Amino acid sequence: MDPFGGRAVLVVGTGLVGTSLGLALTRAGVDVRLADAKPEFLAEAIRLGAGHAEPETPAEPAALAVVAVPPEAVATVVGEVMSGGRAEYATDVASVKVLPTTQVRERVPDPGRYVGSHPMAGREVSGPSAALADLFAGRPWVICPDDGTHQQAVTRALAVARLAGAVPMTMTATEHDAAVALVSHTPHVVAALMAGRLAGAPGHEVRLAGPGVTDVTRIAGGDPELWTEILTANAAAVRPVLAGLRSDLDRLMSALEAPVAGQPVLRELLRDGVDGRSRLPGKHGSARTEFGTVIVAVDDRPGQLAALFADAGAAGVNVEDVRIEHSPGEPIGLVELDVRPGAEDELTGSLRARGWTIRG
Amino acid sequence: MDPFGGRAVLVVGTGLVGTSLGLALTRAGVDVRLADAKPEFLAEAIRLGAGHAEPETPAEPAALAVVAVPPEAVATVVGEVMSGGRAEYATDVASVKVLPTTQVRERVPDPGRYVGSHPMAGREVSGPSAALADLFAGRPWVICPDDGTHQQAVTRALAVARLAGAVPMTMTATEHDAAVALVSHTPHVVAALMAGRLAGAPGHEVRLAGPGVTDVTRIAGGDPELWTEILTANAAAVRPVLAGLRSDLDRLMSALEAPVAGQPVLRELLRDGVDGRSRLPGKHGSARTEFGTVIVAVDDRPGQLAALFADAGAAGVNVEDVRIEHSPGEPIGLVELDVRPGAEDELTGSLRARGWTIRG
Known part of the structure; x- marks a missing residue:
């Protein structure tokens, strides 16, 4: 069952994702080494059963390091882990991929031993105590090799994704970042800006809120610090999606200036919305079924x-x-x-x- | 139990809302007369038990007419009903209130016998066959009197709202239209524009869609014709909300042009979203509880x-x-x-x- 043949996996960073992965891999019988610059995070992850502290002088390097730190720190940590002989191969789990893969290529001596990856799973709470062994169960886990990536790095990252119960898929880092800009980062922006309109509204207006606006703004409750980092790191991919959205918004607002003459534009934009909505995957990844x-x-x-x-x-x-x-x-x-x-x-x-x- | 003392209520327009109201009032023991320019709608509403066809020469006028037709047709129908002696008082159920109340004041001889109202209930399907006797149960039903409104018109409209199981509240037509622009019409625009971004996207991008974007775009599946009418009728109130949204969007897009320098702006806009989200009413109308x-x-x-x-x-x-x-x-x-x-x-x-x- 253990594709690492008894060799250890090193998880660097024991926040929500790192600790959840440690729990999942430990449950799958993998020897999990844990490291974190924050001693209290490391202690909590160990207490929860996510693995044991990385030995100062391990008998042999880990088969793979999974670097679970913020996007802008990935390249530095990957460099430290590989040059220090702590792991043979490395991956990361950051929610953007162009930034860390570019920086690893520029800064790390043997960048082919690294492959970027991204498990599409999270919670609105953070830290090791929010970890769940099943966090990745059934979720997409994107792996982003390029021409220089060693096959063994991909194989080991795939093994980790499968052991965590995720559904692995591969695409380029650029494709990944464009995809998450569209299906995750832009929806977050849209939800936050809509919710922001409610912040200063009179009470009698908010009292009329129903299930519609509640759905639209549900994800706007996410951590502003985390989302500031995500949007900053993926700004290049988010900008064109927002530009398209803004262009549609301008057309709609112009149509509302002359409401009757503008009706064909309103109708077209609303129909595009119905079309786009129908493309979202339904149950079991199949096309949306009408129940x-x-x-x-x-x-x-x-x-x-x-x-x-x-x-x-x-x-x-x-x-x-x-x-x-x-x-x-x-x-x-x-x-x-x-x-x-x-x-x-x-x-x-x-x-x-x-x-x-x-x-x- | 019957606040109309055995007198009839006339429902003009037997689509989803009119037929649902007919079912609710009939169930509450009210004598419901039905009228519709479409004979097949009228026949279906009667078949479902929403009431009986309005007699050509009724013995006495109905206590109240509930006009359930599109916003731009309300004033004409209210005028016909009142001048024809078919009802003593009238209300409507259109989702905007300034347009019909202004037109009634301009066109109807005794406008104080009319009061605008709006049950905040609906479904994504339409027509009499989609009607539900419980459509209004527990939903806000806004009633919009002005200085010239007869108290009896308000009393009778309130009675209808209560018999339908709704929670009546009063505000001015202008307040109502601003409120629904914020909590209903703008969220619909936002959801539709976000969903429109998905319409032409590559399949591998849409495959990564998760619960977040699904929530944000859920209401974008609504009928484009109906929503074109709603946005047209309430354009004056929707425009300022969209203008505020676009101003925030512009600030966010500028911040993403220089992502690191722009972080304070991102953080501020995302925090506004968290604040706005927290204002939405939770279960039982109380403040949102963390479960x-x-x-x-x-x-x-x-x-x-x-x-x-x-x-x-x-x-x-x-x-x-x-x-x-x-x-x-x-x-x-x-x-x-x-x-x-x-x-x-x-x-x-x-x-x-x-x-x-x-x-x-």
Whole structure:
């Protein structure tokens, strides 16, 4: 099971990602060495079972170093680890790839022994105590080799991704950075700027907020320091996406200056939105499926959800997805159950027969 | 129970909102008359039980007409209904309020017998067959009287809102339009423009999309025709919100031109986003509560959710909210259970003891 043949993996940096990886690799039977400039992070990671402290003079270098430090520090740490004989190969897990791979190529003597990578997983909390052994389970883990990369570096980085339960994929560093600018960094900017509009708004306006604006701004709660670093490090890839967005915003605002004459532009931009939305991967990576939805009014008492799911299960209908909407000022929740198309009637009938209030 | 003392309520326009209101009022024991220029909509609404066709020569006028037609048609229909003696008072349910209230004041002989209103409820599907008797349950229903409005018009509109299960509140038409521009129309624009960026993107970029961009763009799937009408009708209130957004976007884009020097601006804008996000109402209209979260890995088989909720219920812990994340390419789901702060450990222990895989 251990593709490193009993040799150690070194994790440098025991924040959320490094400690989570240590937990996952330890669980998979890998000998994990841990290092961190912050002694309290290292101690917490060890206490949680993410590995043991890197020996001062290890008997042999680790098979791979996973460098889990901020993007701008990656090249320095990779250089230290490789020149000090602490690991044969190295990868990193930073959320941008052009910056660290370029800097490693410029600064590290044998850059082919390094390959950049990025597990697409995170939480809104940070530090070793937020670590989860399953953080990477089922998530994409992008690996970015270039022409000079040793195959062995890629093989070992792939092994780490698989042992952590992630779904590995490869692309160039430039492709990666453009992709995350589009699907992660720009959405964060958009959510933050929309949420920023709410910051100074009168209370009676905010009181009318419903599930729509709540969805749009959900990720805006992320750590401003972390996101400042991410946007700074990937500025070159984020700028063109924001420029395209701004151009569309200008067109829309012009259309609103002469609302009736501007309707064709509004319609076109809104249709583009529907098209783009339909391209997002749905369940299991397949194209988005339209589910049937059954909406049930549920009292806000312990055990109500359990009873509802038990009754749905008794109806023999698999619930594919579920959302709960809470009503302002009312001790009632609306539970939306997504089921395969066509199963709505069956589920509705069965739940009604068991006394549930179905909306509509 | 019937605040209209047995007198009828007339609903003009039997689309999603009109038919849903007919169902709700009928269920509450009100005599509901229905009218629609489209005979097939009227027939469907009657078939669903939303009321009966308005008699050609009713014995007495309805106590209130609820005009459920597009914003630009409201004043004409209100004028027809009142001058024809079909109802004593009138309200509408359009999603903007300045346009119809201004036009009613200009065009209708006795405008004080009309009051504008707006139930903050909807679905992404339309037409009478999408109607739900509970569409308005627990939702805000804004009523917008002005100095000339008869108290009886307000009283009757409030009665309709309450009978439909909504939470009535009053503000001026201008306040209403500014509020929905901020919390509904601008978020829709933002979601649509972000989703539009995905429309032409390469497949390998879209494949990296995760829950963040999915949340941000969720409402972008709404009907482009309907949203073109809404944005056109409320252009005056949407423009200043978008102008503020664009000004922030420009500042952020300038900061990204010189990323390191620009970091203070990035940090400030991202912090504004965190502040704005924290103002959104949480469960039951109270301030947002931080819940504890327990994440459970669940096989994608029928009955798994039912079993999970049954076991959570057996642990005596009330599940406050739930989200399901599907992993790309894997037949596994991660179910996030929100519980009151402090109850995580209890639930985690209890679920582990019952054989569930808890993340971390």
